[in-house]
Amino acid sequence: xxxSAQIQADYRKYQRQFGASVSLELFVELFWExxxxxxxxxxxxxxxxxxxxxxxxxxxxxxxxxxxAEREQTTALEAELFQQKTRLAGAERALATKPTKKAQNDQRxxxxxxxxxxxxxxxxxxxxxxxxxxxxxxGYYAPVLVVRDGQLTVIPMRYQCRLPGWTAAMERQKxxxxxxxxxxxxxxxxxxxxxxxxxLIVNAFYENVTRHRLEHxxxxxxxxxxxxxxxxxxxxxxxxxxxxxxxxxxGEEGEADLYSFAAITDEPPEEVSAAGHDRxxxxxxxxxxxxxxxxxxxxxxxxxxxxxxxxxxxxEHRLAA
Numbered sequence: 235x236x237x238s239a240q241i242q243a244d245y246r247k248y249q250r251q252f253g254a255s256v257s258l259e260l261f262v263e264l265f266w267e268x269x270x271x272x273x274x275x276x277x278x279x280x281x282x283x284x285x286x287x288x289x290x291x292x293x294x295x296x297x298x299x300x301x302x303a304e305r306e307q308t309t310a311l312e313a314e315l316f317q318q319k320t321r322l323a324g325a326e327r328a329l330a331t332k333p334t335k336k337a338q339n340d341q342r343x344x345x346x347x348x349x350x351x352x353x354x355x356x357x358x359x360x361x362x363x364x365x366x367x368x369x370x371x372x373g374y375y376a377p378v379l380v381v382r383d384g385q386l387t388v389i390p391m392r393y394q395c396r397l398p399g400w401t402a403a404m405e406r407q408k409x410x411x412x413x414x415x416x417x418x419x420x421x422x423x424x425x426x427x428x429x430x431x432x433x434l435i436v437n438a439f440y441e442n443v444t445r446h447r448l449e450h451x452x453x454x455x456x457x458x459x460x461x462x463x464x465x466x467x468x469x470x471x472x473x474x475x476x477x478x479x480x481x482x483x484x485g486e487e488g489e490a491d492l493y494s495f496a497a498i499t500d501e502p503p504e505e506v507s508a509a510g511h512d513r514x515x516x517x518x519x520x521x522x523x524x525x526x527x528x529x530x531x532x533x534x535x536x537x538x539x540x541x542x543x544x545x546x547x548x549x550e551h552r553l554a555a
Contacts, residue, residue, distance in 0.1 A: 237371070237440050237441050237463070238370060238371045238440045239440065239497070239515075240365060240369050240370075240436065240437045240439070240440075241368055241435060242368070242435035242437065242473060243278050243281040243283075243367075243368045243376065243377065244284050244377075245261075245281075245388045247435065248379050248388045248435070249388070252379060252386055253386065254385075254387060255386065255388070257387050257389045258293060258296065260493065261285075262292060262296050263490040263491075264277075264375065265296055265300060266299055266490065267489065267490040268303070269299055269303045269306070272306075274304075274307060276374045277375055278367060278368055278374060278375070279357070279367035280367040281376065282300050283367075285300055286361075308358060311351050311354055311355050311358070312355070314351045315348060315352070318344045318347045318351065321340055321343075321344040322341060322345060322348065325337045325341040325344060329341065368437070370393050371393070372393055372394045372412040373392065373394055375390050375391065376391060376393055377389070377391075377434075378391045378432040378434055378495050379432060380430070380431070380480060380527060381528050389480075390493065391432075391480055391493040391494055391495045392492065393496075393497075394409070394411055394496070395411045395479060395480065395481055395494045395496035396411070396481055396492060397423075397426070397481060398425045398483075411496055412497065413496055413498075414426075414478075414479050414498045414499070415513075416499065416500040416501075416516065419498070420534065423479055423496075427534070427537070428531035428534050428537055429529065429531055430480050430481060431477070431478065431479060431480075431526050431527050431528075432479065432480045432495055432527070433475050433477070433518075433523060433526070434478050435473050435475060435476070436474045436515065436517070437471075437474070438465055438468075439466050439515055440463055440464065440466070441464050441466065441506075442511075443462060443509060444459050444461060444462075445460040445461075445462050446459070447510030448462060448464070462553060464509055464510075464551045464553060464554060465551065466509075466550070466551050467549065467550050467551075468549060468550075469549070469550045470547075472547060474515070474517035474545065474547070475517055475518050475520060475545070476498075476515045476516065476517055477497070477498040477515075477517070477518050477526060478495045478497050478498065479495065479496050480493065480494065481493075482494075497515055497516075498515070498516045498541065499513040499514060499515055500513070500514060501513075501514070503546065503549065505548060505551070506549055514549075516541055517546075518540055518544055518545060519543065519544065519545050522540045525540060526540050
């Protein structure tokens with residue numbers, strides 16, 4: 235499965251490359267919804283960056299929501315810092331007079347939380363983008379290219395697809411729907427395959443593998459499995475147009491509609507399999523993008539052929555930082 239990916243998070247890249255329009259009203263709805271929930275963590279910093287220089291009313295509204303949310307986050311983080319510094323000072327006073335396990339735990343926990351809050355504050359106010367600012371995990375949001383009302387459009391969507399007819403409770407029971415297995419597209423994904431296709435621009439992807447499989451050996455007697463995360467990048471470096479399926483679920487009263495997507499995965503090429511992983515994303519060729527985004531559900535053989543005639547770069551791998 236595609237555990238996470240480094241994406242092209244700037245919607246303007248889609249505009250330049252595909253001549254697509256951007257659903258700015260859905261960006262505004264998303265930002266409003268995440269601010270209302272008090273959860274800004276699922277929005278990659280690189281996806282917010284284009285709004286630093288807004289053009290037009292919609293972008294200005296989005297920029298105002300981002301500024302307000304960042305101000306609220308700053309206030310919350312500064313309050314957390316004050317609280318944990320007070321806790322740390324109390325623990326250190328206790329340890330100086332009569333060491334206790336509680337004081338030791340308070341010292342350790344407060345120190346960890348202070349460091350985390352300081353990192354988050356630094357990230358919040360940092361203007362220079364880093365590679366990790368474009369990395370998405372299940373539950374995060376990303377710009378996805380689709381055809382809506384006959385027009386190429388970029389829509390912000392959650393990376394974990396809520397299938398048609400599902401509720402939030404049903405989704406929690408099956409949390410793996412951020413990937414759509416190619417051998418299951420005409421079964422579990424039949425309501426979307428051939429109907430609602432998208433493209434996500436990906437630069438690299440990350441997978442969980444066990445160390446002994448990576449090292450091509452059996453577990454030693456008494457050895458426990460150890461998980462490591464590998465970064466896979468295409469060689470030569472390139473943007474990959476990853477095939478996706480998407481859905482939209484009606485929001486409850488007072489809530490925005492949920493746009494969500496899944497990346498299609500298939501059996502891996504030899505170099506990914508040799509690194510210990512059994513799935514791989516499916517990058518499609520640029521010449522297939524129009525047909526992929528406007529599929530004919532009556533001719534799934536033609537849609538299958540697009541996935542089979544995929545772009546096949548060689549994937550270099552390394553331990554993720």
